[in-house]
Amino acid sequence: MSNLKNCFNARAHKERSQPQWRKKFGILEKHKDxxxxxxxxxxxxxxxxxLKEKASFRNPDEFYFKMIKTKMVDGVHRIESDAKQYTQEELALMKTQDIGxxxxxxxxxxxxxxxLSSMLHSIDNQLPNKHVYFAEDREEAKEIQLQSSQEKKLPISVQVPDTIKRKTAISYRELEARKKRLNDLEKLHSDMTLQKELQKSGRKRKLREDEIVCPTTGPVYKWRAERKR
Structure with a gap:
């Protein structure tokens, strides 16, 4: 009972504040701070x-290419741009190689x-294997016939082993991924081919939506017919 009484009458301890003559230094720093x-x-x-150890062990004769590829700009090292300027013929040749x-x-x-599609098609249309059973008497033959007739009534998805199901599912996912990749490649190929054609000489203009006969997803250009000399 005395312990419970001490708990209710416990005095709240306040943190020590900064002395008056140290008020100019701000809040008193605690131990956790x-x-x-x-x-x-x-x-x-x-x-x-x-860093001092790394600098002391550095070889003074070592060489970096950035020592000659950089220059000081406003006190900061900047890498000099050494990009080669290609001609229009070189750019067209590189674009042709990329398209190819x-x-x-x-x-x-x-x-x-x-x-992959043909393999999956053959797997889906494959009939379950036929087994040959040998019975010693008529009773065992009837039992085997009854069991085989019950197995035939099951759907093909139940008769296929789990390993075949799992591999087939993986192959279907691969087929979908390859179809998506093919679609992206064809779209990129058409865009690059269009950009290459636009770089050729000749007057051309972009057709409006009401002038396009066949539906398409990208822009359509028409070149002005020029007489060959």
Missing amino acids: YVERAKAFHKKEDIIKK YLFQKIQSEKKKIER
């Missing part, structure tokens, strides 16, 4: 120590999709 400040100070000390590479990848992807 000192611990955080000490950890940050020692962490900076360790970083500086490691995309066309090659499109054909390869189409062959893989066709091969």
Whole structure:
């Protein structure tokens, strides 16, 4: 009972405040504040120590290409731009090579999709295997016939083993991913082909929506007919 009485009459302890003659230094620092400040100070000390060791062990004869590829701009090292300026003929040649590479990848992807689709089609249409059973007497033969007739009534999805189901599901996911990749490649190929054609000489204009005969997703351009000389 005396312990419970002491709990109710416990005096609330207040934190020690800054002395009057130290009011100019702000709020009095607590121990937890000192611990955080000490950890940050020692962490900076360790970083500086490691950097000094790395600088002391550095080979003065080592060479970096950035020593000659950079220049000082407002006290900051800037990498000089060494991009080569290509001519229009070189750009057209590189674009042609890129288009040829995309066309090659499109054909390869189409062959893989066709091969995978045919394999899945053959698996879906495959009939369950026929088993031959040998019975010793008529009673056992009737029992085997009854069991086999019950198995035939089950759907094909139940008769297929789980491993085949899992591999088939993986193949279907791969087929969908390859179809999406083929669609993206064809779209990129058409865009690059259009950009290449737009770089050719000749007067051209972009058709309005009411002038387009066949529905399309991208812009359509029409070149002015010129007489060959």
